[in-house]
Amino acid sequence: MSESMRALVAGGVGEPLDVLRLESRPVPVPEAGQALVRVRATPVHASDLHVLRGRYGFAPGFPTVGGHMECVGRIEALGPGVEGLEIGERVVVVAIPAVPGPRVAGTWQEYLVADTSRLLPVPDGLSDSSAAQLAVNPLTALLLVSRELDVRPGEWLLQTAAGSTVGRLVVQLARHLGVPTINVVRRRDAVEEIKALGGDEVICTQDEDLVRRVAEIAGPAGVRKAVDCVAGQVGAQVSQVLAPGGELVVYGALSTHRQTDPAALTIPLPARSLIYETKTVRGFWLNRWFGTASPADALSALSEVRDLVADDVLSIPRGEPFPLERFADAVAFAEAPAHGAKPLLVFDDDRDGGDT
Ligand SMILES: NC(=O)c1ccc[n+]([C@@H]2O[C@H](COP(=O)([O-])OP(=O)(O)OC[C@H]3O[C@@H](n4cnc5c(N)ncnc54)[C@H](OP(=O)(O)O)[C@@H]3O)[C@@H](O)[C@H]2O)c1
Known part of the structure; x- marks a missing residue:
């Protein structure tokens, strides 16, 4: 040596x-x-x-x-x-x-x-x-789907940045567990890839309206479980489309990745929807999970x-x-x-x- x-x-x-x-x-x-x-x-x-x-x-x-x-x-x-x-x-x-x-x-x-x-x-x-x-991305996918949200078979799971490594793993794991997914991507090129991996629905924010498309796909019952790693306006829209009582776990802030000003790392949550539809928005950090x-x-x-x-x-x-x-x-x-x-x-x- x-x-x-x-x-x-x-x-x-x-x-x-x-x-x-x-x-x-x-x-x-x-x-x-x-x-x-x-x-x-x-x-x-x-x-x-x-x-x-x-x-x-x-x-x-x-x-x-x-x-x-x-x-x-x-x-x-x-x-x-x-x-x-x-x-x-x-x-x-x-x-x-x-x-x-x-x-x-x-x-x-x-x-x-x-x-x-x-x-x-x-x-x-x-x-x-x-x-x-x-140890990082697959474990994050597993913990988000199975422990943080405990998504049940047949229940919609909505996720952003579905083309990320975590996103692709969430698609595969959800498929394995019988959980249908609504996947948000920002490039049309990514749509077919996510479908080929087993994503049930894919929304492309390049040319589609996230809020309207989720409502069309999920119908009156809506979506009660979501994970987001984009934050910013996209994260806010995901909180907005959740059904009453729904839960959103935020685990990343891709829309602000190169920012170093803490004030720029935000999600402008619509307060009416949060309060009157009693939604939960909370964070997840693998580092903290290991600590607890x-x-x-x-x-x-x-x-x-x-x-x-x-x-x-x-x-x-x-x-x-x-x-x-x-x-x-x-x-x-x-x-x-x-x-x-x-x-x-x-x-x-x-x-x-x-x-x-
Ligand atoms: N909280 C935790 O414990 C934890 C654990 C693991 C990962 N994470 C976070 O999870 C996120 C994903 O990590 P990863 O390693 O899976 O990422 P990755 O493989 O590097 O993939 C990044 C993905 O994000 C998309 N993207 C980048 N900027 C975007 C934007 N402004 N709006 C929408 N999509 C955007 C990219 O889309 P294109 O293909 O179009 O470029 C790409 O699909 C990161 O924020 C990471 O820090 C958090």
């Missing part, structure tokens, strides 16, 4: 390409209860960029290695007293800060140490691309999602691999319209970000 490694480090808060630099750092040494993981692939999530821009729900100390969510890698060494894991085993590292135990110092580096409670062994059949994206779930519940939800992916019930869009030194392209790709796949920073010869 070499004694130094490459790490993608942000010197402070700012535009990602202004603050990120490749640095050489010593390979860390695992302590008791920890493993040293050689990273194979790690995504560039919108939330990772929010952290750098200083607009996320937590702030690391700077300088910080980027990537605060997840990665897949192989165990390179084990600290004293670790049992039940093998050197060479492939694992997902759940780096999300609120997971109990010591924090992971960023996933955008060649090696990292993590408490073994943050590691989830990966079956051979699961590609690195899927494993590297397992019991370790057993977190492990059970993660294992459930891993099995749904391994059994092909959920298919995670294949990531677009970028060697670490091409991080600028990966960041640009993450924010390009119609990017489809998730950028994955990959290491060494594993540049397809795919099969193991």
Whole structure:
């Protein structure tokens, strides 16, 4: 093992390409209860960029290695007293800060140490691309549909940004559970893709009126459950179309992604509809969920999602691999319209970000 490694480090808060630099750092040494993981692939999530821009729900100390969510890698060494894991085993590292135990110092580096409670062994059949994206978006989709809203078979579920990674997973999971979906996208090109995935209805805001179309589709009974990751006017419209007593869970703010002014991150909710139709609008944040779930519940939800992916019930869009030194392209790709796949920073010869 070499004694130094490459790490993608942000010197402070700012535009990602202004603050990120490749640095050489010593390979860390695992302590008791920890493993040293050689990273194979790690995504560039919108939330990772929010952290750098200083607009996320937590702030690391700077300088910080980027990537605060997840990665897949192989165990390179084990600290004293670790049992039940093998050197060479492939694992997902759940780096999300609120997971109990010591924090992971960023996933955008060649090696990292993590408490073994943050590691989830990966079956051979699961590609690195899927494993590297397992802990955030598929788990979010599962929790939104099955726990936050508890949508019942036959009951409409309305969602925005259906073409996002989370949105596609929600479509597939809902299909699996017998839940019909109304899916909102902003590009006509995306409509057929969502239908092919199993989306029952698709509304394209490029040329359709969201409020009118939902009323046409759902009829007098309306829609009682919705998830939104666009916020702004779109989120407000979703709250407006909910049936009386309906629930909306807001989990993202894509319409304001490059904003860093907190005052710009808003949803202008129509108060009459909210009050007189007694609707509920609330937030969801996976980080907070990890901070409040019991370790057993977190492990059970993660294992459930891993099995749904391994059994092909959920298919995670294949990531677009970028060697670490091409991080600028990966960041640009993450924010390009119609990017489809998730950028994955990959290491060494594993540049397809795919099969193991
Ligand atoms: N709260 C949580 O715990 C949690 C967990 C996971 C994800 N998230 C959030 O969920 C959202 C989706 O994440 P992801 O990783 O699935 O995203 P992603 O794969 O990068 O996809 C982004 C999608 O958003 C669409 N989009 C971008 N800007 C939009 C706008 N202004 N209006 C409507 N649609 C827009 C894009 O449409 P085009 O294809 O037309 O470009 C694309 O389909 C993000 O906001 C993320 O931060 C939150």
